[in-house]
Amino acid sequence: MASRALAHSVRSIARASARLNQGNVLTRSACAPRVSTQRPLSVISSNQRTRWTELVRITEPSFQLCRHYGDLPPLTIESIQDRVMYVLKLYDKINPEKLQTSSHFMKDLGLDSLDQVEIIMAMEDEFGFEIPDAEAEKLMTPAEIVQYLADKKDVYV
Amino acid sequence: MAASRLPPAALSLKQFLQRQKVLGVYRNLLRIIHKIPDESDRRYMRDWAREEFKRNKSETNQDVIRMMITQAQNHLEDLRKSLSLAGC
Numbered sequence: 001m002a003s004r005a006l007a008h009s010v011r012s013i014a015r016a017s018a019r020l021n022q023g024n025v026l027t028r029s030a031c032a033p034r035v036s037t038q039r040p041l042s043v044i045s046s047n048q049r050t051r052w053t054e055l056v057r058i059t060e061p062s063f064q065l066c067r068h069y070g071d072l073p074p075l076t077i078e079s080i081q082d083r084v085m086y087v088l089k090l091y092d093k094i095n096p097e098k099l100q101t102s103s104h105f106m107k108d109l110g111l112d113s114l115d116q117v118e119i120i121m122a123m124e125d126e127f128g129f130e131i132p133d134a135e136a137e138k139l140m141t142p143a144e145i146v147q148y149l150a151d152k153k154d155v156y157v
Numbered sequence: 158m159a160a161s162r163l164p165p166a167a168l169s170l171k172q173f174l175q176r177q178k179v180l181g182v183y184r185n186l187l188r189i190i191h192k193i194p195d196e197s198d199r200r201y202m203r204d205w206a207r208e209e210f211k212r213n214k215s216e217t218n219q220d221v222i223r224m225m226i227t228q229a230q231n232h233l234e235d236l237r238k239s240l241s242l243a244g245c
Contacts, residue, residue, distance in 0.1 A: 118207075125191070133180070
C-alpha cells in the first residue's frame, strides 16, 4: 500500500524530471543513428526498492534548447527608424509636422551645422555608441542616419 | 580644372579646416556639458554654449575665429578640470 503510493509519487517526479532531461536525452540520441522520427525510448530509473520503466515518446523537437543571456532586444531597421524619428521630434528646433525621413537638415528644415552636431550627439546618446566626427558631418537626413546606424550595428532586416 | 567648377560660396582649404575645428570644439564642449550632474546647470551651460557659438556664427575674419576657437578650448579645459575635481 505504502509502496504503491511511493511508486506513484516516484513515477510522477520521474516524469517531470524526464521532461527536464529530454534535452540531454535528445542530444544523446541525436548522436546515435535514428531509425524513425518517432520511437519510444525507455527511461529506467531505480529508486530504493521500486524499479520500473517508463516509455517516453520522442516527438519531433517541439521545444528548443534555451540558454539565457542578457542582451538588448534585436534591432530592426523599423525600430531604428522609429527611434531616430522620435528623437528628432523631441528636438525643439524641428517642426514635427514637416519632418520626414528624407528631409534634409539644412535644406529642408533650415538647421545649421551646429544644430546638426547637436542632433548627432542626441543620436549617440540614444543608441549608446560614439559616432566619429568625420562620419558625423556627412549625415544630413534621417534616412542617412538610419542607414549609418544599420551599417554599424549589422542590421539587415 | 576642378577649381574653376567650384561654386563661389565654397570655402578655401584653410576655411574648411577651421570650420572642422569649430565643429570639433563644439562637439567636445557638448560632450563635457553632458557629464554635468546637475540638470539645471547642464541646461544653462548648454544654452550658454549654443548662444556663444550662434552669436559669432557670421564671423569671417580668420584671426578672430582662431582667437575664439582658443577661447572655447580654454573653457573646455576649465570645465574638464572642474568636473574631474568634482569627481565625475
